[in-house]
Amino acid sequence: MTEIRYAIIGSGMMGQEHIRNIGLINGARVTAVCDPDDGMRNQAAVLAGHGCKAFTTYGELMAAGLCDALVIAAPNHLHHQVLLDVLPADLPILVEKPLCTTLPDCEEILAMAAQRAAPVWVAMEYRYMPPVERLLQATSLGETGPVRMISIREHRFPFLKKVGDWNRFNEKTGGTMVEKCCHFFDLMRLIAKAEPIRVYASGAADVNFRDEHHDGRTPDILDNGFVIVDFDNGVRGMLELCMFAEGSQWQEAISVIGDSAKAEALVPGPARFSPDGAERASEFVLSPRTSKVEQRETIEVDHTILAAGDHHGSTFFQHQKFFAMVRDGGVPEVTLEDGLKSVRIGLAAEHSARTGEVVVL
Known part of the structure; x- marks a missing residue:
């Protein structure tokens, strides 16, 4: 071909x-x-x-x-x-x-x-952000030691305006924990190398779109929350989401803590939301327990790739792999089963945030 x-x-x-x-x-x-x-x-x-x-x-x-x-x-x-x-x-x-x-x-x-x-x-796409790929490499090579805790913080801008305002309501998005956060639950599963057994969440719609009305309805999507996910191998994951924090230096801060070290991927938001409209580099940080000396790496991404989207180059790197699969044969790196499992965790988090119940999977 x-x-x-x-x-x-x-x-x-x-x-x-x-x-x-x-x-x-x-x-x-x-x-x-x-x-x-x-x-x-x-x-x-x-x-x-x-x-x-x-x-x-x-x-x-x-x-x-x-x-x-x-x-x-x-x-x-x-x-x-x-x-x-x-x-x-x-x-x-x-x-x-x-x-x-x-x-x-x-x-x-x-x-x-x-x-x-x-x-x-x-x-x-978030699997393919270069700083996240460096984090995944560090955990797979054992730089952290056995993984015990995963913490993901996303402090970002509100949902953007979409045609027909479809992203303002749970019935069309699946809820914020599905629409936005399935990425993060997918990463948790990938890093933990395990399946979730229990989900607890606290969240609300506190700030964004409170003055909007669509056919007489106020948007019901969550704009902030915490989610705890327990995995069947003892690893614990936590998500902290705030969608009215676009002034943050780092949009995503993903940390993995093991017996030997903490590893972090720090990702800035899109250039169009930075104060000067310029692209900012991401970072990877390894903090070993023995030396107690932080090892910090700047992760450079070609500016042409960064300019092609809002996801720090990840859409391009994902497409490279998809293209190679189509051209050469092979299997998807992210399967339909992966997609289903990320939705399952997201739906459990939505249910828990709205009811206060711990959801056992």
Whole structure:
């Protein structure tokens, strides 16, 4: 295959980030986009460049036969139906997180996908942030010693404006702990090398969108919270989320503490939210117990890659691996089962935050 042709289903903010990053890969080209919104669809077609066809529906797009791989970046609540409709085509698929917004929907997709040959990769971009990859390398090489605790802090900006304001309500997002935080629960599972057995959360909608009303309803998505996750091998994970803290130097601070050392990945927010609009470097920090001397590394990322999206280069590095899988064969690094399990933890956290109950998985 000399060129891999991509079709993008859902051409909003994230769909356009995918288009920019695919455009950086030699041998990859976006040949078709679709979106029911005229503005998003036209922007995406222009961004993709000469020869890209634009469609109002993904049914029309699929019928045109213009692609070798699909990227699904439609709103969360549409993933289930889109996947049901496109899985029979047996094309390689990259589907944005969360896989679906309910467990039954995720389970139905897994059952249906088991009957096909082509792979489905769930887009967990945060695995591919360079400082996070350095953190994962440190834990896998034993630099921390056996992992005991995982702490993830995200202090960031509120949810952005989306077409139709679909991201303001739990019914369409799955809830903040699913929509936003499935990334982090996926990382916890990956680092712990274990499965969760218990989830406890405390959270609320305190600050963001309190003055908004949509069809007479006030947004109900959480904008802050804490989540504790206990794993079956004794590792404990904690998430601290605040979505009205965009003044922070580090948007994400991910730490892993083992018997021998603490390792941290420190990730700045997108350049457009920095005071001067400039990109900022990320860092990796290793703090051994024996020397008590912090080892700090600056993680440099090409500015062209950083400028292609809001996720510190991770969308590009994920696409590199997806492209290689499509071109050379292989299996997804992030499976449908990974997608389902991250949604399960997120839904448990949502339930716990709203009821005060500890959820046993």
